[in-house]
Amino acid sequence: MNFFSALSSQTQAILEKSLCNIPPSRSELLHLLSLDPYGMESDFLRSAAKSISRKRFGTKSMLLCQTGIESFPCSADCAFCNFGQSTFTQEVSRISNDALLLINNTLIHQKGAYAHFLLFMHTFDFSFMLDIVERTRKALPSNIDIVINCGDLELTQAQELKSAGVSGAYHVLRLGEGKDTTIQPEERIKSIADLKKVGLDWYTCCEPIGPEHTNEEIIDQILLSSEYECFQNAVMRRICVPGSALASRGQIDLLRSAQIVAVLTLAMIGNKELSSIAIHEPDLLGLSSGANCIYAEFGINPRDLATDTSDGRAYSLQDCKAMLHDVGYDSLMQAHGYTDLPIIL
Numbered sequence: 001m002n003f004f005s006a007l008s009s010q011t012q013a014i015l016e017k018s019l020c021n022i023p024p025s026r027s028e029l030l031h032l033l034s035l036d037p038y039g040m041e042s043d044f045l046r047s048a049a050k051s052i053s054r055k056r057f058g059t060k061s062m063l064l065c066q067t068g069i070e071s072f073p074c075s076a077d078c079a080f081c082n083f084g085q086s087t088f089t090q091e092v093s094r095i096s097n098d099a100l101l102l103i104n105n106t107l108i109h110q111k112g113a114y115a116h117f118l119l120f121m122h123t124f125d126f127s128f129m130l131d132i133v134e135r136t137r138k139a140l141p142s143n144i145d146i147v148i149n150c151g152d153l154e155l156t157q158a159q160e161l162k163s164a165g166v167s168g169a170y171h172v173l174r175l176g177e178g179k180d181t182t183i184q185p186e187e188r189i190k191s192i193a194d195l196k197k198v199g200l201d202w203y204t205c206c207e208p209i210g211p212e213h214t215n216e217e218i219i220d221q222i223l224l225s226s227e228y229e230c231f232q233n234a235v236m237r238r239i240c241v242p243g244s245a246l247a248s249r250g251q252i253d254l255l256r257s258a259q260i261v262a263v264l265t266l267a268m269i270g271n272k273e274l275s276s277i278a279i280h281e282p283d284l285l286g287l288s289s290g291a292n293c294i295y296a297e298f299g300i301n302p303r304d305l306a307t308d309t310s311d312g313r314a315y316s317l318q319d320c321k322a323m324l325h326d327v328g329y330d331s332l333m334q335a336h337g338y339t340d341l342p343i344i345l
């Protein structure tokens, strides 16, 4: 068998076009997503995406850190999450000032993180959020951004957060929004438009992907991120959190997740604002298929029953650096144009 005959003429034409920096059409992206994740065509797809990503980002990667700030039964009631009010079994908690300071100091001493994400529930006490932001901004040097991950925001709140030192916001119109969550899709879109309006960097993700999601749903979500010009796009599979309502639907495997990373990488060709492509949770296959960014995590975590995810499923900053190094990245981007830092293990 000729090795290259494993590639259909249709797949070959789409990959050649993409390698010339022309983004595939929606129907072409759908074709790529429908390939067998375990077949050779998908291997070619992932290889092409890796090459496109390397041309775009070189050997620069991005290291992010997320800290879960508080937990309580969340009114959004996402059926895949640990904190949804229907299935909440965790302790109600808030991070202490000392614990937050310790994480900020860890970020300073271990060097290399681009941004510190502060994770809240869907609803939040805005003055508490501002206090956390101000403490974090005071603790961190200006080469590390602050990014907010919370529920839907008013335009004025997005402005206040920006004035307090926040540079970006993570916001997603999730797969199954309004069906597997109590949030209406229009609210998510409005928040995304508002946070972009005030000049915050928009971090987003194709998530939380489960085995039941169709290729059409996945592509629609990816193309929305491209249309609204995200600062970062990403892929995250849904984790079967024990006790969550959707755990019984199962989990996609890492090869399928990597195939989606590759398709997303091709879909984002030509998106000028894109700084990076992330894979959640960190994994080598995603990082070998177009992604160049992963997250270390601290505190509470919607995908983990541990009270502090550092003692559970999270990767540490050093784990992430080692993983980025293992796929050939040699430097870490820094916020606001500060010089990249080498990856030191």
Ligand code: SF4
Pocket (backbone or CB within 6 Å): 074, 075, 076, 077, 078, 081, 082, 083, 084, 085, 120, 121, 122, 151, 181, 302
């Ligand atoms: S994913 Fe976020 S918004 Fe949804 S239930 Fe969990 S904490 Fe709330």
